Amino acid sequence: MRDGVIWWSTEKATFGLIVRDGVVVEAAPYARRWAQGHQVEEIFAKAGRDGAVSVRWIPRQ
Numbered sequence: 001m002r003d004g005v006i007w008w009s010t011e012k013a014t015f016g017l018i019v020r021d022g023v024v025v026e027a028a029p030y031a032r033r034w035a036q037g038h039q040v041e042e043i044f045a046k047a048g049r050d051g052a053v054s055v056r057w058i059p060r061q
Helices: 040-050
Strands: 004-009 014-020 023-027 054-059
Touching (some): 023 040, 040 054
Antiparallel strands (some): 004 014, 004 054, 014 023
């Protein structure tokens, strides 16, 4: 998991997190403060803690 998009969905919002070299480099305003600059592993751990409905990795093609 180095480059791609994390697709994150909850009951309140759905958005993508752009990942380059394993780090979130772009995020929707809703997620910018807690996601941008963090490693992919941290984001997936947060999803488990926060009860996200669906979180998927979409690799860059």
